[in-house]
Amino acid sequence: MTAPDPVERELLTRVLDALLREDAYRLRRTARTEHHPDGDWLRLAVPGGARLPVEPDGFQCEVRVRRPLLATDDGTAVTGLRPVLERLRPVVAAQDRPGFEDFAAECAAELAVRRVHRGARREVTERLALAYGPAAADWTGPRGALAYDALAAFRDHPVYPTGHARNGLTEPELRPYAPEFHRGFALRWLLLPRPAVHRGPGPLPPWWPTPARLGLPGDRHRQLALPVHPLTAGEPLTRALNETGLADTARLAPRPWLTALPTLSMRTVALAGDPATHLKLPLATATLGLRNRRTIKPGTLDDGALAQRLLETVLGREPRFASTVLLADEGTHLGAGHELLAALVRRLPGGLERAQVVPVAALLARTPDGGLVADALAGRHYHGSLPALLDAALTLLLDWHTTLFGYGIALEAHQQNTSLVLDRDPAGRTRLRLLLKDNDGPRINSTRLLSRLGDRAAPLLAFGDRRITVADDGPVADVFTTITLHLCAGALAFELDRLGRIPLAVALRRIRQRLERALSRIPPDAAAVLRTRVLDADRLPVKAMITAGTLLSKERSGAADINKHYVDGPNYLRHPLSLEPPR
Template identity: 30%
Template sequence: MATPDPAGPPATLGADPLDHPDPARAADAAATENLLRCWIRETGGVRPAGDTLCIPLTASGIVLRVPVRFWSATGWHRFGRPTLDGAPSGAPPVDAVTLAALLVREAAYAARAAGSTHHADPAHHVAPAHRAESGHRGVSPDSADAPHGADPGHRAGPAPRPDAAGQADPGHRPDAAHRAVPTDLADAAHPDGAATRTHQADAAHPDTAHADGAHPDTAYADASHAVAAHADAASVDAAPADAADPDMPDPDRGPADAADEAAALVGRVADSVRRTAAFLAERRSAPTDPAAYGPFLTAEQSLVLGHPLHPTPKSREGLSEAEARVYSPELRGAFPLHWLAVDHSVLAQDSAWTRHGRPVSAAQLVAGLAGPELPALPEGTVPLPLHPWQAREIRHRPAVAALFDAGLLHDLGPYGPAWYPTSSVRTVYRPDAPAMLKLSLALRITNSRRENLRKELHRGVEVHRLLRGGGLFARWRAACPGAPGFDIVRDPAWLAVDGPDGTQLTGLDVVVRHNPFGPADDAVCVAGLTSPRPWPGQTVLRSRLAYTIARLAVRTGRPLRTVAAEWFLRYLRSVVRPILWLDGAAGIALEAHQQNTLVLLDPEGWPVGGRYRDNQGYYFRESRRAELGRLLPGIGERSDTFVPDDVTDERFAYYLGVNNVLGLIGAFGAQRLADESVLLAAFRRFLADAASGPARTGSTLPARLLEAPTLRCKANLLTRLRGLDELVGPVDTQSVYVTVANPLVAGAM
């Protein structure tokens, strides 16, 4: 029996641009859709009345007309190629690089317009809501912040004004002066670098959405007005209580910096498009994965298009074409590691790894992974593996060069068998090895340069010790029974280098990650599961999710959408419920976005378990400090993992609720596998049971997702437009979040 294809879009829309035979055209279409999704989410765009979305760009005096192939309640919209209103017949559509330049120009114009009326009112400032004390960053280093989220187009009405404590005042209605305060993209592009929490203007309200004679299908009457009107938006990741006034100019960021960042964003869009085209060309010419790979590696190297709500998902600054061929998972890259010998006097390490009940040091683990091909080491040294690209880059750092000159570091060169890059690019895997290695890599991948921080190394070991001792893991398994169940992929050991004076050096380190996957284990990161890619014998892109659901429909003889709904419910039970239990029972919230979350599939393709990976993405609730301290004395002292509960609530709602589950619903809808409204209703029933039913978990997240009219959502376009690196630097260089309507709440859609 033939495998059924999911229902396609209306015939009037024509062929899917992602399936264009020219890989460059297909890659450009993917990037264009990403930019449009980001713009709509981050400016409060609303669903058009017809099948064309019109976006006026005041700064350029033009209107974009965008065919709508699918409008998603959760943000995973599908679009055709945009054109300029009034362009002559036969004019080419707007390509991704041109679109990026137009959107950046519009954001800068909105910033200048908003700045002319901007006034510093202390009541408008965001309250200190994040981790000035903890230093914990809410973004995974292994992540492109994997996909999706609630769509701001379906608005529940004007956002309430934050009070002095950063909480909503339901009785407040913003007046005209408040609406003039710049927000979102305006703040992101403003040469002063202002980042304030502001309020939704009436222009975004349904009653005034078509003001000023706008086209009836126009998403918002004026794009620059929408930029300045979107609700409660660009609060950068945190501000300490004594932080500088966010409305005052940033002395380190002027107009030239803003222009450089804007130009850099456009350049990164071009880089991402070019690399995606190369990935598509390679995968179309050789769609069949090597049999020796196994399901895990095949899945890790299949994320061809990347994050659907990121403006530059495949940009990798600093990587040459020749290097990309070897180091890219999308091109099935593989390479030997580059080895250093590190003198014991500058070596830092920790390990909670055991073998047959006996402790094994990180140095012993790494030496075992090096194998017999490694040459004899200088006396008093241990081997340290590096990514080959990193091995070249660190030689230019003065502190590292001094260690080589002093004879404390020795370059051994590349040795050993090939390791395979996984979806994060910098974590490498070998099917026959007991461990994976999470390497530092100073390439800027999506929003950050991917180098390990020392507190993250401590955090991985700490979590392993916490779960192993005190009975927590046994309680977790008892509460969420079934095989193979849910677990955390452990990071129980690490090696790093310090300076002779004890200074911690960044970039010379490795995390030894347990490899729990056998050759037959079908463990798939959710981002890879939902991302379209080429398949053998097909001319269209298709996700593993679509393939699996279609195959199950054939095998069971049931309708495609019925199978999709059951698959989704099994996912909630196997993956989401254990994550909620860990939060409720232990006060540990996981940064479980789609790239950090692995679903374990049985031979037929049904979810039967899950795994979480990331030694950075843990939030220990401050309210549970004493309880966790009893399980593991000294917890958090070096890992810096305790986070205020309100911050934990916000980020947990985004990563698990918006990005993971609502993003999965969006993938089902956008790929015509299920009706989003049906899956949203199923998710509401699951949350109600998890909040107060027989299967309640004790987590506060289910009630929050069921009741909050709006949710905080990461804004990747804003983050890139500001040139932010989410993993390093002071608080005001971290990621940007916006407020979006919650599609789970009645009336939000």
């Protein structure tokens, strides 16, 4: 048997880490820690015996995998992705075997993509250097943001082990359209009867194509064009039109029109001629779990536009954020009653042309010259001080999201949806701002929002997705913790420590200090909730992403929302690391 290569070993490490973190199939809680001269091992309750070498971690789990293998009782080392999963199969209940097989297929798809990445990354980064300039610190504006997105697309998700796998898509389908390959492509367009199309409150851009522009007969007053991703334009589109009864009246334009480039979210593309305009287009695939489909359910875009209005209302009441928090305009959207017949027109704020617009997901990505994006930004704006850049970002990030919590709001503003905007103010001083997008999945404590906004709150709570509004602070605090704290702050701290850049104790102390300072600015009752549930809690909620997204059915997991299904892990802001499993 061929020994696993470094790519497979790295993936297996992440897969085992995720299974332990989520306590999948009770692997973690039924394990026993054994201390050996070479380090600690977990003896897993697997028929025939299996020991896993581990070491202390603390980022959402007490331990992480030290070496990607299982040792059997007879001393055999089981290595390789498939052999290790096969060794764990006996712990899976019969009714959960389909999910286990789905996850094994997901792992195989991830491994294939990672091997493609290994061969493609150098060519992509060379193209980025030629197109945008050799120094990543010089990539500016919405156009430069696409180059940062491409670098971020090569990186792993902070916790999900198979984040590059796109269910059902092959390598020939990924290379022209996935963000890590950074290729331009032409959009397809579908002509629909206007009465069949639901429109959001925002106006369409003046360039929106007419039937004549698309080479189709028709009346612009009776028909409306809907952009379609090329990957959706074949069989998935045919199926959607048949299911909605539009097959006889819809017309797919014979020729593509407008060139686009993928953003970090593959289903969202930026116009090559106007990169400040993005089109979010549904794809018949799934990422971060087989149930996490990249379609656009009817009503989702209306909820996103309403969330934007809510955030604008809060900004109007909090003047200190007027110059530091930017919102993408997501009020323009179209839908024809099917998850594959929809489009969002996103407009980035103006005035970004001279700024670096960098998603948090790209901060620790490698630049074409091999450095970190964060180092390039620190060199340009903070006299080369990476700690100063991190501190500035954490200060604003935690202040803003804590303020939102004071209104009963928590956003799914994870590392992909949150960007740092860095430039100079009129006085020539460094200016750091946040840019937020894709706000259609918040959690909102309606009671707290009503108490803060009074009569103005009622129309801002009319979300179609009933899971968005809740009656207490708990679910809102969970989203604050799992998104803002874990993905946008904690993940950076732990990785910077592993890279030898900033000691973990220093970074975590700074996160705690900045959070404590932010709590002093919000209503005391709201501050008390976050203090109890975050700063002083013994354990913190942790997303069980593979469990809810792939391993278990909704009936088995009990997850009402697969993106908000939790286990718990150690509070790295409070407790020292421990190898012992939770009691």
